[in-house]
Amino acid sequence: MKKKLTIALVAHDQRKADMVDWVIYNAEFLSQHHLVCTGTTGALVKRALINKGFQPEVECKNSGPMGGDVEIAAMVVEKKINLAVFLIDDLNPQPHEADIMMLLRQCRVHNVPIACNRYSADLMITSTLWDDETYVPTPPRYEKFDRDKFNL
């Protein structure tokens, strides 16, 4: 990939093993991009990449429950994030559920690709669209549906 991306990486405690596994699997790719992470995830991601012999660019925000998801959501709003990988613990309640919903919602609103499982994340980072100068992502329209417009 020619383009350098800013990639958000966030994982809940019960998904950190999945995140570290995924990061190690994609170590070479991830080390070529700027990574923005919530606090604990970031420390683990950085260590894992350094252990593989890379010199990663990891920007650590606050820990998730202390506002890290909110800080990353703000970067999404400011168009500073190209892609997010958010491994959510869907089996246990989180104290900062509202912040989690905020990050997911702002990615949808601002048309930022967000992968919530490894398979989606692998598909996203291997997409050729990143370097396709002719590709323009279509943002959501949020307009009243007009049947006539579609001849329906």
Ligand SMILES: O=C(CO)COP(=O)(O)O
């Ligand atoms: O809680 C999180 C995301 O909602 C993750 O935060 P940490 O990476 O600090 O554990």
